[in-house]
Amino acid sequence: MKHLIRKSASTKTVVRRPLKRAGSTETAATLPASASAPSTPKAPTIPSQPTDLRDLVGWKAVVLRDEITGARVFEFTMPDEIGNDVTCEIPMHLTEAQMVMQLRAYGDLPTFPATAALAVRKLTSQARVSVFTKVRTPGWKGMSGEGSMPNAFILARQTIPADCKFRWPSKSASRLGETRGTLATWNAAVSPLAKQSNPVAFAICAALAAALVRFADLTESAVFNFVGPSSAGKSSIAKLAQTVLGPPASIQSWDFKDRALEEAAALHNDCPLIMDAAERLKQADLRLFMTRVVHMLPDGKGMVRSNSVNDTLPNLAWKNIILSTSNFTGREMAGAAAAWNDQEAVRFIDIPINDADMGGIFDRVTSGDDLRAHTARLVAQTALVMDKNYGTLWPCYIAHLMTLDLNSVIARHIADYLTYCEIGSSVEERIAQKFGLCFAAGMIAQSAGLLTWAPMRVRNAVRTMHRRAANLRSRPSATLIDALKVIRDNMHGPMVRDLTVNGVVRIASSTSWWGIKTTYKQRLTLGIRRDDLLARFPPSTVNALNSWFKSSGILIGDGRKGTQIRMDLTIGSNRWMKPRFILLDYEKLLAAEME
Structure with a gap:
């Protein structure tokens, strides 16, 4: 039988009796409020549900x-x-x-x-x-x-x-901010490695610098690319830098497609974006390297899209430092896709890593043992360190930054760093400021006791990486060296014509020639047409030649193409009224060290 259920109303109480069973003469009835309660005992009511x-x-x-x-x-x-x-x-x-x-x-x-x-x-x-x-x-x-x-x-x-x-959105899979161990155990494990490796110490400072970009007076951010042969420990640098704010396994690969690269950069806003192994990029993807990696990432803005898709694909922006590893320099990865000039050099900064036989990333090792074996042991030790200690430095570092006047503190540290640099151009100054930002981050963390290094360890690591980057930037590649040797071998004799007084050069169509020799503002100069260079070398080599001429001080004049002279040029039956020769310092080109 169903239990009796009582419901109270303001005027009457209604009691619903169970329907009659088969063979029973009882029928359902409704009793008025004044009626007497049934004589049978009341059944228990449904237990109340939890409402507290x-x-x-x-x-x-x-x-x-x-x-x-x-x-x-x-x-x-x-x-x-x-x-x-x-x-x-x-x-x-x-x-x-x-x-x-x-x-x-x-x-x-x-x-x-x-x-x-x-x-x-x-x-x-x-x-x-x-x-x-x-x-x-x-x-x-x-x-x-x-x-x-x-x-x-x-x-x-x-x-x-x-x-x-x-x-933070609850569905995000990001592991930024995940921690394991303590700051003390992280320092105890990482500090010995940083003392033996300028690249490791610098990478940690650069990772910390990502939180400072917003407060620094920089035209753009930077990609610091550790470049060198395989088995030198480059991936260990990337993973150690990642332990500053999360597990080492959360580093990114270079295998991004279009929008995914923008989203990855935005999801590392004010944090380091660390990408490993650029050599895994397919040749077809390298065509986007210049516009997407070299320019878009440091500039901090993604592609601007139509308002009609803004709800699903909003425009993205970010402020961060990018750390990368590769087997090739930025100029080599750009290849024939585009010229590699000052605007690329200030954004994508290659830092060379020694070969494993020379210690690899552990460039401060003085052990008398075989350097390759010793480096291998240190790399294995690094892997053990990273799995047990990560993410503990960042929250302490950020909490300390909140107590500082960041704009003035950063400016003071960058100015201090620049006093140790020899700056000869605006390009060198822009690059030096970015290394100065890494110096500022390291000094802030060190002075707060968050990095258990001596102050000189920070300064020496940043300066060493800065000098190596500058040397690599000014040193020509093997392909470029071969092209320069060809030019120097043809700077003498009939291959180079002396410019006539009236500015007219006549050459037989069957004659092979390289350019003109003349005097410009009391300097002996060599004039070469870009078209003639393109007839002998691939476009990528010609672009590299022009960049090297400018960075080495051989290209005369300012601007991307330097000073150009105009003359009347006749080759066979073809005549150019304004052929435009670029001018190179003749003596500097002869004396330049290309090895």
């Missing part, structure tokens, strides 16, 4: 406001069947019943629908008291205006400070 939030152990809810669109959602957090926290976002416009239906897929709610709805109502009522900002990108938050200082830093796995009003 204390019964929903581990359940929480907050309101999230999107930092770009302003749209609001509820974020619910609840334990799963094994006790781990699970989060989900539910639009605020849904009814309580609709929210209950969605939440049942994530956690246990009261079985009774009305009670479950009441529990959700209490959660959402409490959530409305405080609104959190749902961020799209990590990094500095809470800046009220231009020049103001931030009050929070957001990573996927932690917020600094912990009680700030910002939240």
Whole structure:
């Protein structure tokens, strides 16, 4: 028999009796309120469902406001069947019943629908008291205006400070901010490696510098590319740098497609973006190398897209430092796709790594043992260090930065660094400022006791990498050396014509020639037409020649193409009124060291 259920109303009490069974003469009846209660004893009522939030152990809810669109959602957090926290976002416009239906897929709610709805109502009522900002990108938050200082830093796995009003999207797979070990154990493991390796020490400083880019007076950021042969330890540099703010396995590969590279950069906003093994890029993808990696990443802006797709593909921007490893220099990877000039050199900075026989990344090792074997042991030690210690330096570093006047502190450290540099051009100054930013980051962390290195370790590591990058930038490649030797072998005799007084050069069509020799502002010069160079060398080699002439001070004049002279040139029956010869310093070209 069904249990009796009493329902009270303002005017009467209705008692619904069970329907009669087969063979019974009893029928369902409704008794007025004044009627006497039945003589049979009352059956027990349905047990009440939990309505107190204390019964929903581990359940929480907050309101999230999107930092770009302003749209609001509820974020619910609840334990799963094994006790781990699970989060989900539910639009605020849904009814309580609709929210209950969605939440049942994530956690246990009261079985009774009305009670479950009441529990959700209490959660959402409490959530409305405080609104959190749902961020799209990590990094500095809470800046009220231009020049103001931030009050929070957001990573996927932690917020600094912990009680700030910002939240990372619950569905993100990023591991930035994940920690293991302590700062003391990280320093104990990494400091001995940094003392034996200028590249390791510099990479850590460069990773820390990513948080300073926003406050530095730089035209653009930089890609620091560690370039060298395989088995020299380049990947170990990348992974050690990644331990500054997360697990080493979270470094990125170079295998990005179009939009994915922009998203990766934005998801490392105010953090280092570390990419390993550029040599894995397919030849077809290298055509995008110049525009996407060399220019887009340091400039900090992705492709501008139509407003019609802005909801799904919003325009992205970022501020960060990029660390990379490769077997080839930027100029070599660009190949014949485009010229490699000053604008590329200041953005994509190659830093050479020694061959393994010379110690590889451990360039300060003085052991008398076989350097390759010793380096292999250190690389193996590095792998053990990284798996057990990571992510502990970054939160302490960021918390310390929040106590500083970053604009003035960074400017002071960069100015200090520049006093140790020999700067001969605006290009060299822009590059030096970026190394100076890495110096500033290392000195800030060291002075706060976060890096257990001597101050000179920071300075020497940054200066050493800076000098090696400058030497590599001015040193021609093997292909370029071969081309320069051909030019120098043909600078004498009939292959080079003396310019006549009236500026007319006549050459038989069957004659092989290289250029003209003349005097320009009391300097003996060699004039060569670009068309004649292109007739002998590939475009990539001609572009490399022009870049090397300029960086070595051999190209006369300012600008990308230097000073050009015009004359009347006749080759056979063809005549050019303004053939435009680039001018090279004759004596400097003869004396230049090309090895």
